[in-house]
Structures are given as C-alpha cells and as structure tokens.
Amino acid sequence: MMAKLIGKRITRNEDPRLLTGQALFVDDVELPGMLHAAFLRSEYAHAILKGVDVSAALERPGVVAAFTAEDMGDDWSPGPPLVIPPPTIEDVEFYTRTQVPLVKDKVRHAGEPLAIVIAENRYIAEDALDDIVVDLEPLDVVTNIERALDPDSPLVHDDLESNLAAHLVQEKGDYAAIREGADKVIKRRIVIERGIAGAIENRGIVASWDNKQQQLTVWDTTQSPIPIRNGLASMFGLSEYQVRVIAPFVGGAFGPKIMMFYPEEVLLTWSTLKMGKPIKWIEDRRENFYATTQERGQVHNVELALTSDGRILGLRDDFLHDTGAYDPYGLTIPLNTQCHALGPYDIPNFSSDLKVVFTNKTLTTPVRGAGRPQGVYVIERMLDIAARELGIDRTEIRKRNYLPKDVFPYDNIIIDQAFESFVIDSGDYLPAMEKALKLIDYEKFTKEEQPKLREGGRRLGIGVVSFIETTGVGPYEGARVTIESSGKVNTATGVGTQGQGHFTSFAQIVAERLGVDVRDVHIVTGDTAQFHWGTGTFASRGAVVAANAVNAAALIVRGKVLKLAGDLLETPEEELELEDGVVRVVDDPTRFISLGDLAQRSNPLRGAVEPGTEPGLEATAYFGPKYGATAFGTHAMIVEVDPETMMVEIKRYIVVEDCGTVLNPLIVEGQLHGGVALGIGNSFYEKLVFDDNGQLLNASFADYLIPTAAEIPTIEIAHQVTPSPLNPLGSKGVGEAGAIPVPALFAQAVENALDVDGLEILESPLSPLRLFELFHGEEKDA
Amino acid sequence: MKPAPFEYIAPTTVEEALGHLTEYGYDAKVLAGGQSLIPMMNFRLAQPAVLVDLNKLAELSFIRSEKDGELRIGAMTRHFQVERDDLVAEHAPLIHEAMPKIATPQIRSRGTFGGSIAHADPAAELTTICVALDGRFRCQSVRGERWVPAKDFFLGMFTSVLEPDEMLVEIAIPPMAPRTGWALEEEARRVHDFALVGVGAVVTLDEQGCCERARLVFLSVGDGPVEAVKAAEMLIGKEGTPEIIRAAAEAVTEELDPSADIHASVKYRLHLARVLARRALEKAFARAAIPGTQAA
Numbered sequence A: 001m002m003a004k005l006i007g008k009r010i011t012r013n014e015d016p017r018l019l020t021g022q023a024l025f026v027d028d029v030e031l032p033g034m035l036h037a038a039f040l041r042s043e044y045a046h047a048i049l050k051g052v053d054v055s056a057a058l059e060r061p062g063v064v065a066a067f068t069a070e071d072m073g074d075d076w077s078p079g080p081p082l083v084i085p086p087p088t089i090e091d092v093e094f095y096t097r098t099q100v101p102l103v104k105d106k107v108r109h110a111g112e113p114l115a116i117v118i119a120e121n122r123y124i125a126e127d128a129l130d131d132i133v134v135d136l137e138p139l140d141v142v143t144n145i146e147r148a149l150d151p152d153s154p155l156v157h158d159d160l161e162s163n164l165a166a167h168l169v170q171e172k173g174d175y176a177a178i179r180e181g182a183d184k185v186i187k188r189r190i191v192i193e194r195g196i197a198g199a200i201e202n203r204g205i206v207a208s209w210d211n212k213q214q215q216l217t218v219w220d221t222t223q224s225p226i227p228i229r230n231g232l233a234s235m236f237g238l239s240e241y242q243v244r245v246i247a248p249f250v251g252g253a254f255g256p257k258i259m260m261f262y263p264e265e266v267l268l269t270w271s272t273l274k275m276g277k278p279i280k281w282i283e284d285r286r287e288n289f290y291a292t293t294q295e296r297g298q299v300h301n302v303e304l305a306l307t308s309d310g311r312i313l314g315l316r317d318d319f320l321h322d323t324g325a326y327d328p329y330g331l332t333i334p335l336n337t338q339c340h341a342l343g344p345y346d347i348p349n350f351s352s353d354l355k356v357v358f359t360n361k362t363l364t365t366p367v368r369g370a371g372r373p374q375g376v377y378v379i380e381r382m383l384d385i386a387a388r389e390l391g392i393d394r395t396e397i398r399k400r401n402y403l404p405k406d407v408f409p410y411d412n413i414i415i416d417q418a419f420e421s422f423v424i425d426s427g428d429y430l431p432a433m434e435k436a437l438k439l440i441d442y443e444k445f446t447k448e449e450q451p452k453l454r455e456g457g458r459r460l461g462i463g464v465v466s467f468i469e470t471t472g473v474g475p476y477e478g479a480r481v482t483i484e485s486s487g488k489v490n491t492a493t494g495v496g497t498q499g500q501g502h503f504t505s506f507a508q509i510v511a512e513r514l515g516v517d518v519r520d521v522h523i524v525t526g527d528t529a530q531f532h533w534g535t536g537t538f539a540s541r542g543a544v545v546a547a548n549a550v551n552a553a554a555l556i557v558r559g560k561v562l563k564l565a566g567d568l569l570e571t572p573e574e575e576l577e578l579e580d581g582v583v584r585v586v587d588d589p590t591r592f593i594s595l596g597d598l599a600q601r602s603n604p605l606r607g608a609v610e611p612g613t614e615p616g617l618e619a620t621a622y623f624g625p626k627y628g629a630t631a632f633g634t635h636a637m638i639v640e641v642d643p644e645t646m647m648v649e650i651k652r653y654i655v656v657e658d659c660g661t662v663l664n665p666l667i668v669e670g671q672l673h674g675g676v677a678l679g680i681g682n683s684f685y686e687k688l689v690f691d692d693n694g695q696l697l698n699a700s701f702a703d704y705l706i707p708t709a710a711e712i713p714t715i716e717i718a719h720q721v722t723p724s725p726l727n728p729l730g731s732k733g734v735g736e737a738g739a740i741p742v743p744a745l746f747a748q749a750v751e752n753a754l755d756v757d758g759l760e761i762l763e764s765p766l767s768p769l770r771l772f773e774l775f776h777g778e779e780k781d782a
Numbered sequence B: 001m002k003p004a005p006f007e008y009i010a011p012t013t014v015e016e017a018l019g020h021l022t023e024y025g026y027d028a029k030v031l032a033g034g035q036s037l038i039p040m041m042n043f044r045l046a047q048p049a050v051l052v053d054l055n056k057l058a059e060l061s062f063i064r065s066e067k068d069g070e071l072r073i074g075a076m077t078r079h080f081q082v083e084r085d086d087l088v089a090e091h092a093p094l095i096h097e098a099m100p101k102i103a104t105p106q107i108r109s110r111g112t113f114g115g116s117i118a119h120a121d122p123a124a125e126l127t128t129i130c131v132a133l134d135g136r137f138r139c140q141s142v143r144g145e146r147w148v149p150a151k152d153f154f155l156g157m158f159t160s161v162l163e164p165d166e167m168l169v170e171i172a173i174p175p176m177a178p179r180t181g182w183a184l185e186e187e188a189r190r191v192h193d194f195a196l197v198g199v200g201a202v203v204t205l206d207e208q209g210c211c212e213r214a215r216l217v218f219l220s221v222g223d224g225p226v227e228a229v230k231a232a233e234m235l236i237g238k239e240g241t242p243e244i245i246r247a248a249a250e251a252v253t254e255e256l257d258p259s260a261d262i263h264a265s266v267k268y269r270l271h272l273a274r275v276l277a278r279r280a281l282e283k284a285f286a287r288a289a290i291p292g293t294q295a296a
C-alpha cells in the first residue's frame, strides 16, 4: 500500500533551513561592488513640488548618484494598472490614477518618493538625504473618506472633477420592493478603520545588470515574481529571457507585496541599468508605514430587512471605500466586501452602492482578508442587532438564514473580484456552527456561567460568528515535476512563498503520487529562471490553484514511470506499485526498479529517443479553476472586560474551519493561528491614526500596536471537510480565513460582556479608550 | 533608520568615562543598555557627536546592601539582574514586583537600572518607584560626587538634574519601615507597553493599624513621576477602610494634569488614575497588615 501523505500532519521541509538561519532572504544577497539606495520621501501629504536639488548630496563623499523625476526623462511614467476595472458591470465609473516612480509635480500622500540617493552604504545614503534641498508648497489635505466627496474638498487629482475614483451599483433581486413589506428594517452606520499588514520582513530589492551577459537579475520580496519579470522586461525594452526575478524566502507578505509596480521596483531597476552596478534597497520600518500599501478603511450605511421571525428579506449596503492617493488595484477589495456581506446566508435581495474615493493617504491594496472582514462585519453585526431587536438568540437567527447544503453550486448573481458571477461551489454551514457551539459550550456558558459571573460583578461575554471566504481564483498556475537520476524529485512552481509551507504541502502531493519520501521532493518557488508561467501567491490560492497544477504534473510523471517500468519489468501497469522510491511488481516484491534507474534510462546517452516521445521523467502541467472555491467556518470566543479599566482579555477562542480537503493540518492550523492573530490586531490594537494634515501619528511599532504572543490566546481548532467540486484535490484556500471573522466576533463578544442597554459596537478596531467612551456614552474624544 | 555619524568611545573605568564627558560636554551621550537611546538615534531624534559606551564598566554592575539595610544598585545593573535578585525581592519588594512590567524579557536583558533613571521617561516604572521609596541617586563627575534625592532628580520630560559632565553611578533605596505595604498598579495596551497610567503606593501603619505614612506616585500622567500628596495625606491617621481608600483615590485627580495621546484621553487617564490608585491602596494596606511582608 502506498503511504498516504496528503492530509498528514507533517513537519515542514523548510523549517530546518529557516530555523538555523540558512535560508536566503533579499537582504542576504551580497554582490561585489554593490551600492545602497535610500529614498527622500515627502513629509507633506499634499503639496506642489517646485523643485528638488540634489547637488549638495552628490558632493558628499561616498555618494555615487542621486536622481529626481527630471533625471528619468522619458523613462518616467505612472505605473500600469495592476487590475483593470470590471468590464462586466454596466455603468461602472472608474478613474484610473496610478502611482509614479518619483514625484514630478504634486505630492499626493506623505511618504511619496521625491529622490533616490545611491551610495557606498546605507548610512551615507541616509546622511545624504539631509543634503537635498526640496521646495514644496503644502496644499489642503483630504483624509476623511466621508468628506472626500464634499464639493469643497481638496482634489487629490486635479484633472478629475471630484475625489470619486469609482462608482458601481450591484443588485440582486429587488431590495426596494421587498423593503416595503418587511416586518423589520434595521439601519446602521458602520465604520472600519485602516491598518497595515505588518510583515516582519519589510520590502527589499536587489537589482543587478550584468552587461557582459546582458542579463538583469532582480531579487524582490514580491508575491508575484513572474508578472514583475514580464513587466520589467516590457518597461525597459528587454526580452523576458534577459530578466530573472527571484523572490527568495520572504518574511511574511499578507497582500501588500502583491502590489506592483512599487516605485522602488522601477527605480532600482532603472538605476542599475543606467549605472551598471548592483544596488540594494531594504525598506525600513518607518518607510513601511508610508510606502507599503495598507487596507481596510470603509464607511457603510446598511439596512437589513427581515420578517418578524428573523428571516432575511434583503440587505442594502451603501458604502465608501478609501483607495488612498491612487487606485492601481481596481475594485478587488470592495467587490470582496460586497460578496462577503452576503455571507453564508440566503439573502434574496441585495443592493449595494459603492463609491471609491481618493484621499491623501498611502494607497490601499488587499491585506490578508482583502475586503472580506468588512463585509462579514456588516452582515454579522446587523444579524446581532436583528436578533436582539426581534428577541431571537444570536445563533438561532444565523441558523435560520443559512443557505441549505443542497443548493450548491449557488449563484449569488452579483459579480466577484474575478468579475465573474459570484457562485459558491459547495458548503455545509450548520454543522460548523453546531460544532463551534459545542466546543465553547454555548448553552452552559450563557445559561449558567455567565449569569453567575455577572452577579459577582464580572463581565464576561461570548461571541459566535459565521463567515465565508472566497479563495483560489484563477487564472491559473503551473508546475514542472522532474525525477532526477538520484531518484529525488524536483518540482518547480511559479508562485512565490512567504511562509505558507509550500515546500511541504506541495511535496506531500508529489511524494504521494510518486511513492517517494516527502523529504526527497525539492520544491522551487519564486524563481522565474525555473518556471515562468503563472501569476503569484495571493487570494488564498496556493493550495487550490498551484497545488492542483503540482498534482496534475505529478500524475503525468507517474504515468510515464509506470509505462517505462512496465516495459522493463514486462508487467502490466496495473500490477505495479510505486513505493519507497521504487516501482515494484505487487505480487512479487523482489522484482523492482528504482525511480533513479528509470530516470537514467529515460535519458539515454546512446541510442535514439523515439519520435513522438520525450526524454526524462518530467512533465509540466497547469491548473485553472472555473471559478473560486468558497471556504467557510464559524469562530467563537469568550472575553472578559474589566468594566473599570476597559481592558479586554480573551478567555477562549474556537475556530471551526472548512477549507475542503486539508493537505496538511499542521500548516492549515498555522495559517489559522496567524490569521486570527492579525484579526485580533484588527479588532482591538491596530489602527493607523492620521491627523488633519495627513500625517501619520503612529508610524512605528511603539505606537502602532501589533498584538504579540502575550495578547494571543490559545486557539482551539476543529476541522470540517466539504471538498470543492472544482478541483481534483477538493481543496479550498485558508490563507486569509483566520483574519476574516475576528472583528465581527470581537465586537459581538465585547458588546455581550458589557451588556449595557443601547451600547452597540459599530466600529472596528476598538480600544480600551473607545470602550471607555462608549461605556460612558461619550462622543469620540478626538 | 540609520543613525547620523558619531564617534564611539568605550572606556574601561568610570574615571576615564568621566574624563570623556568633561571633554565633550553636550556633544556626548553615554550609552547604557541602549534600549531607549539607540532607537532615538536611529530615528535621528538624538544625534550625539560622541557616544561614550559604559558597557565595559563592570564596577557599575552590582547589587548589595549596606549595614543599615539600605539597598545599593549600580547604574549598569541590567533589569533582568534586578528582577531575579533575592536581595532586591527582600529589601525592595516593590521594585521586584515592578520588573516584569517593564518592557519585554529581551529588553530587560539589555536595559539598565541607571539608564532607566537617567532617561527620565515619565512613563518609566523605576523612576516612580524610586520616588515612592525615597531613593537617592549618586551622581559623579570629575568635579566630585553628590547624592540627589529621587524626588528632586527629575526636572521634566526626559530631563534630570544631571549635568552634561555627570554620570549616574549608583542608586540607593532605604530599608522599609516595619508595617509597610506596597503595590504597583498599572494598565498598558499590551503586556510589554509603557503604561497608560500607573501608580506606586507605599503605606506604613502604626501599631494601632492606622496609616502613619503614605505615598502615592504616578507614572504617565505628567512630565515625570507625579506625587499625589494631598490624597495621600487624607489617609494619615486612618484605617484602610474601603471608604477611606475610595475617598483618597477619588481625590488624586485634583493633583494630576495628564495629557492626551492616541491611546488615552485626559478623561480616561484621570479615570484610570482613580481606579488604579484605589486598587494599589487596597493592596498596600492589606500587605502592610500582613506580618511577614514587613521589612526585617
């Protein structure tokens, strides 16, 4: 019997290297004669640039070059849009305004680069930034998204009539008509603030032009090495084969590293081509707060129409989404918000008017969750309020509205982030909820423990929230599987890796198909010289799209192995098995041949390779799903709030996750732990605070609070498996799942703990200060 | 985030270090654990021309007690050494209790007692506690040395009476009187953060169990350690009943003038100050009454 590896709790292949400091990160790249770059960034959020004079910087010993937008000449141009607006919705208004490599005429957010200095080391480069003379004329600033569309608001882009970046209406059924006859209509305003991704490793780039080889190599912390390669080649008039982009080990990405092209990616490449010297730039933490994209930042005006027994008749969600100073990423985030506001529920009528606005802030692009937490927050909070107002238990109202398990595939009519109709492939929501309730002992806690504790003056609360997560969107990924003459297997994929465990989960698939030790499968990710078709790691798609490509390629190689071995062992293929690195005859284990021998035989030194056949035990295959696979789950938590200090302690945290086939529970649980941690940050700690001048007041980890291990509770995880019918492995993504329901859950649990009449939480994140204000019925003390 | 250029000197004796400070004056800064200074240099908020590294001065790393029971701590003693020291736990349990609330174990392994005092951060625990415990600081320069009482040492945010040619070399904490109870209560956003508000309470009872002496010193509510003198006076001659404690705690806000930041409004800080003062006093009174917790 073949050892079953898919689904096994296997420790990670990559960990020995990572834990002993043997893994290559961009900052580990050292090249002879390498120079170092630093950027001069605007301190103003909105200003006319009248001049940048770098001459004094050039005088400083150790400075090699300094460039401004003027110096770029015809090479200066705004970046190409990364995601174009959806062509499939009628009447979508969209104004594309993309980021620039260096500011030429107007600064649109604090931190936009004005000049690049290249020096012998980073210290000198930073010293030289102080030598640059900049003439900026500050302008009025727009940061508040609700004021961005005021007629007298300052304009981020002067050539537009307003700060409207996009306008789009999505409809399902007829909300207006159903509202008339509804027993209950609930209206609320919900505010969700902005945060950062906060990867441990900031961005980094090393660009090197080898003039003799006419070869450009770029090490980049990107999540998308292949599109970066193709883009750089076209930008600089090189063949794609002259450009190699390597995304080595990356210390976390969480979305912002999918953004392209960052000004630094363009400038480092442009500078190395101009100077012929390798150049390194490693983003520092302060830069990261201004120069790396951010997310969340929406204001919703929501209406939920229900029957008196709590059945949802319709949802209306009109909202503003903050895109920051530019909008290269199109509508991905707010489209996700719309889809996830529908959640796992049967919502026959839906209407959503979305306005995307420009502000003088760093641009927003997806951050783990990517619009989904906002949508989940909207529907889950509205259901909590509906339950209270209708006198129905919070969990019961959800059960009454779940889509039943026999409706799938279920078409939600509106379009999703892939501009396709939002179809949910499969689901089974009720058991996930029941499991969570059982694990947290909802009945006992609410009926016995909570009342008793409350009598003793303690405020404990419970929350239970359901969610869906659209994952694994196309277009496609590919993989090449090769058995080497050593018997070991090499597998090259096009995705980048930032901690997801690809070296293990992909290896498990290959090892299972080919009957080899999982440690003998070598995985390559993120090197365009090894594989150059594909898009990247994002949208929780690695385990769906890339893993199925790996599976497909491994199965083709398996076919080749069986055919060759069958010929050599003179045995029909059905009577052979692959195990322990050999192919053997099932009934006569003494007759076998190793994969290494087979690999050698398939690549003969003498004789001919027959026409119509190929040498080697190798195959390349691709996978592209028809549409995304939708994962789901229920989270539950118990919190205690100190009613005097408003400090919150999480007592228990339960995750019931259904991401289809689990390739490796250890990795899935790791993803969930990290996701929940980020979600806790989004709920209670992490908020970017901008003043009216667009200045960030907490641009460091001293004041922007990332929860640490001490703030994260033990997370109890249970799995449920509802395979996706859309791919052979049956997998769904899980990369973002952990983060998605947490803000809604946190709000519900804290509200329940405080238990004050009329105290409703309609914002995220919270903080002790905000709870204090809410508790004492005060307005924001801004 | 790289520091501006600076000269680096690593003296091996206090005398040598003081010589450099005399020579360079305002251009020099001493480097202790670097946990506050290095981030400031990397942000280029501090740009000393000369850095005098004290880390080779083994003579400044010690914990001992004098004959009269006074505790002496060398300026370069690391937080983690103080945290794990039995003498400190016995003679100055308030310091012992405060240590885990300072930053993270990583930071405590480098940060020094003297650095924390000299830095004069209004959010620091040790500055507050030294005031509450009537500590004294030995300041030395080539001109000589002087002992400065903790309550006179801090002049404002990040400023103290230390002259540019002077160094803090030693901290002294007097023995606690019998029937003395103590507590440090604080709330921080995350476990390792500087507290939003904190308060150290020290209460000494007379033989009848009435309060003979009380100190209430706050952190993070002003430019330095802030003592609520009048509130503490309300306790004198009284038993630590819930009513008395509550009244004193309510009164503290009269003497505090905190400012707002993104994590706490003035109102919230004052509210926390009242709540924490009450909790600290409850604990301190209870401890003062328990035999065995008194200083020997």
Ligand SMILES: Cc1cc2nc3c(=O)[nH]c(=O)nc-3n(C[C@H](O)[C@H](O)[C@H](O)COP(=O)(O)OP(=O)(O)OC[C@H]3O[C@@H](n4cnc5c(N)ncnc54)[C@H](O)[C@@H]3O)c2cc1C
Binding pocket: B029, B030, B031, B032, B033, B034, B035, B036, B037, B038, B075, B076, B101, B102, B103, B104, B107, B110, B111, B112, B113, B114, B115, B116, B118, B119, B121, B123, B124, B125, B126, B162, B166, B167, B168, B169, B192, B193, B194, B195
């Ligand atoms: C993330 C973080 C969290 C923290 N949280 C807390 C907290 O909760 N509570 C708290 O109290 N502290 C906290 N700290 C500060 C920490 O305790 C520092 O170690 C301490 O403030 C400074 O000590 P140091 O030895 O590192 O001093 P350094 O950083 O080396 O020096 C600080 C200043 O003091 C001067 N100085 C140092 N030693 C002497 C001396 N002997 N004579 C004269 N001048 C001197 C230096 O020149 C410098 O100006 C935190 C620090 C960090 C980074």
